Amino acid sequence: MYAEQDASWAQRHRLGQIAGDTAAGINRPSHPTTTLRIRGPLDVAALDRAWRRLQTTHHVLRCGFDLDSHRWRLDRPAEPAPISMLRADTAPGTAEPDWARIAAEAADAPFDLEHGPLARLLLAETTDGHVFSLVTDHLVSDLWSVFVLMEDLTTFYRQELGLAVDLRPDASIGFPEHVRAQNAVLASDAGRKTLDDLAAHLDKVGPIPQLRYAGFTGAATAGYVNPGVFRSAMPDELAAAVTAAARRTRMSKWNWIHAAVHRALYELGDQPAVGTTLVTANREDPGVRKTVGFLSGRVVLATDRTATSDTATFLQHFNRSALRALDVSASVPWGSVIARMEPESFGGPSSVPYLSFNPQPLSMNRLLDDHDFAHCVSEPVPPPGLTLDAAVAILPVERPSGISVIVHHRVDWYPTDAVRQLWETVERTLWTWTGELAPPGR
Numbered sequence: 001m002y003a004e005q006d007a008s009w010a011q012r013h014r015l016g017q018i019a020g021d022t023a024a025g026i027n028r029p030s031h032p033t034t035t036l037r038i039r040g041p042l043d044v045a046a047l048d049r050a051w052r053r054l055q056t057t058h059h060v061l062r063c064g065f066d067l068d069s070h071r072w073r074l075d076r077p078a079e080p081a082p083i084s085m086l087r088a089d090t091a092p093g094t095a096e097p098d099w100a101r102i103a104a105e106a107a108d109a110p111f112d113l114e115h116g117p118l119a120r121l122l123l124a125e126t127t128d129g130h131v132f133s134l135v136t137d138h139l140v141s142d143l144w145s146v147f148v149l150m151e152d153l154t155t156f157y158r159q160e161l162g163l164a165v166d167l168r169p170d171a172s173i174g175f176p177e178h179v180r181a182q183n184a185v186l187a188s189d190a191g192r193k194t195l196d197d198l199a200a201h202l203d204k205v206g207p208i209p210q211l212r213y214a215g216f217t218g219a220a221t222a223g224y225v226n227p228g229v230f231r232s233a234m235p236d237e238l239a240a241a242v243t244a245a246a247r248r249t250r251m252s253k254w255n256w257i258h259a260a261v262h263r264a265l266y267e268l269g270d271q272p273a274v275g276t277t278l279v280t281a282n283r284e285d286p287g288v289r290k291t292v293g294f295l296s297g298r299v300v301l302a303t304d305r306t307a308t309s310d311t312a313t314f315l316q317h318f319n320r321s322a323l324r325a326l327d328v329s330a331s332v333p334w335g336s337v338i339a340r341m342e343p344e345s346f347g348g349p350s351s352v353p354y355l356s357f358n359p360q361p362l363s364m365n366r367l368l369d370d371h372d373f374a375h376c377v378s379e380p381v382p383p384p385g386l387t388l389d390a391a392v393a394i395l396p397v398e399r400p401s402g403i404s405v406i407v408h409h410r411v412d413w414y415p416t417d418a419v420r421q422l423w424e425t426v427e428r429t430l431w432t433w434t435g436e437l438a439p440p441g442r
Contacts, residue, residue: 002059002074004066008179009186010294011139012070013335016347017389018113019067028224028349029108030138032146033383035100039129040376043161047373048083050156051121054149055080057156058292060140060175061119064112074176078116086124086131099124099131100381107135119149131381140175142296144281149292150371158374173285175293185331195332199341201324202275205302207334207341209275211353211391213268215418222353222412227388230407230419234396238427239403241434249312249437251319254359257396257430259318261357262303264425275302277390278322279358282330298334298356299325311436353391353413362398392419 007015014030021028055061062077086106088097103122111118118137123130134149141149158165185191199207239253246256258278265274277298283289307317339346372378393408409419 002063002077002176004071004073004075005176005180006183007065007070007072008182008294009333009335009339010297011065011072011179013338013347014139014294015065015067015070015113017349020348026224027108027110028389029110031107031135032138032141032143033107033133033135034146034150035103035107035131035133035381035383036378037100037126037129037381038132038373038376038378040373042130042373042376043157044083044123044130046160047121047123047157049160050153051083052080053156054153055117055119057152058149060293061136062117063140064114064116064118065139067114072176072179073114073116076115078112081117081120083121083123086122088124096127099126101384103131103133103381104384107133111137113137113139129376132378138294140294141292142281142294144283144296145292145294147371148290154371154373161374163374170290172290173287175291175295178288178291178293178295182331182333186336191331194328195336195340198328198332198337202300202302202337202341204273204304205275205300207300207338208345208350208352208354209277209300209302211265211276211355211414212271213265213418213422215268215414215421216353217413217415219412221351222391222410224388224410226411228409228411228414228416228419230409230416230423232405232407232423234403234405234427236402238430238434241438242430245434245437248439249315249319251315254361254396255319255322256315256433257359257426258301258322258357259315260426260429260433261355261394261422262301262318263308263314263429264422265355266305266308267425267429268422271305273302273304275300276355276357277301277334278325279356280326280329284330295330297329299329300334300337301325311433315433350389350391353410356390356393358393358395360395360397362400392422394423 059077063074065072086102088102090097103124106122118140120135122133122135134146136146155165242256243253246253261276262274277300280297280299282295282297288295301321303318303321308314388408388410391410391413395406397404397406405423407419407423
């Protein structure tokens with residue numbers, strides 16, 4: 001049923017990065033994960049059966065790659081792996097281990113990329129329940145895929161308990177099929193022309209746009225150890241004003257915030273053009289809503305300082321750039337753009353600082369909140385941090401209580417004070433814009 005095939009451009013880029021990291025003695029995991037505290041009568045044996053069934057259902061979780069040719073070994077799946085029970089040596093009377101930290105360390109362990117599987121389920125028994133961690137490798141998964149896996153796992157668990165479930169036919173396109181179609185488009189005359197046109201559009205910023213603003217240390221390289229984390233909360237009044245103003249300008253609030261990031265970078269730096277990357281789910285096609293695979297990607301949004309003369313003009317300029325980038329995001333992956341414009345950077349870690357913008361709207365966060373295990377209550381465990389390729393990664397996270405902002409940053413390039421200054425400038429820009437574009441009489 002399955003045959004070996006070429007990896008996608010995103011997979012090839014990531015495999016090259018991993019090979020370089022391994023040669024340098026670096027473990028820089030990219031493992032989409034969800035970690036939960038589960039309280040209640042969790043049936044571990046039933047969960048193990050459900051987990052093995054999940055691996056069989058989603059074939060890509062069990063398949064590795066030829067690390068030299070970058071061929072995807074879909075015809076040689078590993079056997080489904082059991083749950084990995086976490087252990088810790090503790091003496092009687094001592095405090096309970098920090099199971100969330102232990103799970104995070106186990107989640108970062110490398111996978112066997114040649115033979116698979118490329119997913120693991122970690123479980124620790126605690127004094128009041130369990131710590132659960134579903135870990136995947138980005139080569140075959142992404143954050144949306146984790147939501148799909150959790151939906152299926154909790155459904156299979158209910159079935160293993162003998163409970164009723166609402167099973168609906170799955171009409172999703174398989175990830176290998178999606179990769180074959182994407183590769184075929186890029187190999188066609190039309191695909192090559194689209195790539196050439198995009199490269200011309202990004203000529204001023206490049207496929208990995210360099211980030212330069214006040215606070216940059218000037219370091220030639222930056223390490224991956226102990227990345228910084230800056231946290232803030234957007235004032236409710238500002239969030240409401242941005243939402244309303246964005247609607248009036250026919251933009252999303254996330255595009256407004258991202259545009260303010262660009263405007264802040266012009267204020268804090270002297271670059272004639274600014275480029276940032278936007279993380280995209282690439283799930284607009286209903287055929288891939290339930291697909292497990294590395295569908296997410298990045299697109300480059302480029303703006304020009306000459307368009308910053310007034311707010312309305314700049315927002316229109318930014319929106320056109322965003323629409324152009326998103327229009328080709330699913331068919332022209334970032335890796336192919338890098339290979340076309342900077343072949344020496346393809347398959348390697350970024351040698352220059354760049355900024356990534358990764359909004360997490362309420363609709364995405366609710367996907368995971370709805371997947372409790374039967375008869376149990378689950379509570380998400382925040383991740384301890386990210387192993388970054390980007391110098392600065394801005395994550396606005398929307399919850400019913402409001403919008404919080406998490407900024408992960410590589411401190412060798414941009415220390416905390418520089419990140420704080422950037423975000424404060426973004427918020428000040430948003431306040432200014434909402435005032436300028438308020439309806440008459442406000």
